[in-house]
Amino acid sequence: MSHKSFVWICLLPLAAVTAAFFLLPMARLLVTGAEGPRGLAEYLAILVEPRYRATLVNTVLLAAATTVATLIIATIAGLFLQRHRFPGRAVLVAILTFPLAFPGVVIGFMIILLAGRQGLIGDVSARLTGDKLVFAYSIYGLFLGYLYFSIPRVILTIMAAAQKLDPGLAEAARSLGAGPFAVLRDVILPGLAPALVASGAIAFATAMGAFGTAFTLATNIDVLPMLIYTEFTLAGNLATSAALSVGLGVMTWLILALARSFTGNSVAAAG
């Protein structure tokens, strides 16, 4: 057997599996989206139909807020951990990165424990003000959940990027008279820009499409994944849910692809 045919044989199982369980289902999804009473216009419903559009706007705003907050928090913490060595640092890094593999449902539960009816925040606020603060089941709870999900990921990316920054650059800036703030603004943040764009895109795309957290928390949070789920299971509206999920998929893919075109490579694989 020649090397060339061996390479093809190596590729064959992947091609078969991908075709059967990914390409075919995706094609089916595309077709189904256009099979509703509205036909191809179903794909426009996400923008045209006021109820769907409101949900879309809601989802995008939530994802954007999550992204911005995560980036700020993770940059401060990530840079701090990368620059300083102190006892207990390793434990801190471990705590900040372990939630990486928690699935959305578990994160939802974490938020319930924090801000739910029996949650810590409600408990504390009741004792302090007599008013029990419960917001786990609202869009704020979801926001907190997405933060919980995104912070570990982004911190890791930023720490890795900060490690690769040439320390000579900051030293050069200081030798030219730049203070700590100027160094941060002119050298460090620009150096981190690709990592910020990449991890920000992942945070945004994940917040757009995440289902588990919303599912655990939400009785009535108005975000796109929940809308798709209710359209499919409760309303049995195949075409709409297919069209909506195609729209959602295209959006998340576009965000990641766009970020990748800004930063070179390695964005998509972390989601």
Added chain:
Amino acid sequence: MDRREGECEVTMMIRHGAALKVENCGKTFADGTCALARATLDIAQSETLVLLGPSGCGKTTLLRIVAGLEMPDAGGRVLFDGKDLTRQPIEKRNVGMVFQSYALFPNMTVAENIGYGLRIRGVSRLERAARVAELITLTNLGGLEHRRIDQLSGGQRQRVALARAVAIRPSVLLLDEPLTALDAALRERLRGELNGLLRTLGITAIYVTHDQAEAMELGDRIVVMRKGAIAQVGTPREIYFTPADRFVAEFVGAANIIEAPIESGDLILPGGRQPVGSTGSRARAVAMVRPETIRIVDADKASLTGIVDSIRFAGDRQRIIVRDAAAIPLALDVPHTIHVRAGERIGLSIAADSIRLLPAEG
């Protein structure tokens, strides 16, 4: 076939390996770049042929075609002992190859690396162990048999790579810049060892390098390559003393390239006349003189004179730059016993037969 003085020695040894023929082999890559113009070469049994040239000259491509790692363009053929192996992949050609990166398997020990080719060939464990032990001794690797590859120094890795390639008793040994990854001092020492080993093995070998000193020492014949084409094929002496063109002259060793008219057998230079050993006249000629063939003589008695411009100490000798003798400054290599001062007028004596007239370029 050209052979150097070692001829009688070589014939006395047992000859190993195949006679190779590379016929009309060129290589154009998929993107249209031509890495190698069609070339034909004969390599005698047990000959060491060196492919020499700057990076990008096509020498590695030629080696990879012989190896079976690249297919030549249609019409090209590679023959081992007259057998056409062009369409055989490398694993069917029985070649021993030493890669530039060595390509030693990190998951195997030194002994396992050396014995791998034999294992593939189904050689029994006992026989394998004997052959590996033999090669360990031959390449001075005693005591390292069970080391992992990442525990070896660069020189040791190089020897394991060589032992592994030789273990299978290949038809031809192919070496792709095997010393390039090493530092200068080690390179020089291993060059000597490698030379001894190649002579001992008496195996057909093709050796790719960009280092002319390596090529001179190791090659029975040298193929000088340039921009994907063969510039000259010859023994090291032929290449050095009678280069085919200006490129070869300048790439191999130091050379003074003088452009001047010839009048009745003499080069007409600003500093006088210099016989070139041939009669006739030419409006423009290109002549090459090696720096060590120029001697310093008394200025009054010389037909060619110049002024010492600068003197550079080079350790084993000194290099003197002389101006006003030719249109370009001439370089001379002379022993330390000769004393000259900058600004001094000196006479130059060059034997007519050490001047090589080169074809004038376009």
Added chain:
Amino acid sequence: MRDRIIFALQLLFTLIVAAFLAVPAALSIAAGVTVNYFRGIQSGVTLQWVAQVLDLYAGTIMASIAIALGTLLVTLVVGVPAAYALYVRGGRLARLVEEIITLPVAIPGLALALGLLLSYGGFGNFRRSWLFILAGHVIFTMPFMVRSVMAIFASIDVKSLDEGAASLGAAPWRRFVDVIVPNAAPGILAGSLMVVTLSLGEFNLTWMLHTPLTKTLPVGLADSYASMRLEVASAYTLIFFVMIIPLLVAMQWIGERGSAK
């Protein structure tokens, strides 16, 4: 002095962030072993909730382990050769294939699950079996295996190892077994840990694909969050942590060893 204040503020901030992540996890662990969470830990420590979870949900735990191992097997058998092929072949086709198999990471699990349901919902036996969930997990985790292995290929110069083995007479299959796979071991291991971790925690796809008879651990978790008392849900979460944390520690350890080299 100013530096010390800045340091202290940053440390405080980082500690608050860590607390945000760690406190709920700690609460859940505590709640899982507390007799009555509402009355606090002074009500006593117990394993009754854990036992109750094992009693009620042992099936989902076994199912998740089985699916994770099945997914691992398929991604190994399919993904490792494919990573090799994609790496050595290179070029536009390889990039396209890589792009396609990475899509399931970018596309929400809901969409993929919907597509699978629409395509195979009619095949009753397949739809009702574990294989249906397995197929989804394979598609979702495959890119992690392939990319992890391809990354290691890039770092060990696998092309010249391959040529080296070929020059010694080894046929393609033999080279793959003798040289390629052993030297890709660190990447294969990292990819495997990732695949198992992701499969164990996968919810988005699985929730849509599962049937009452094919429930995985995360599906069971969602179920318990919705219908069980807090202590049971916590104990269940605790079991999940116990399963997943060793994998995370191993991954981090490999990552550190890799970057230390």
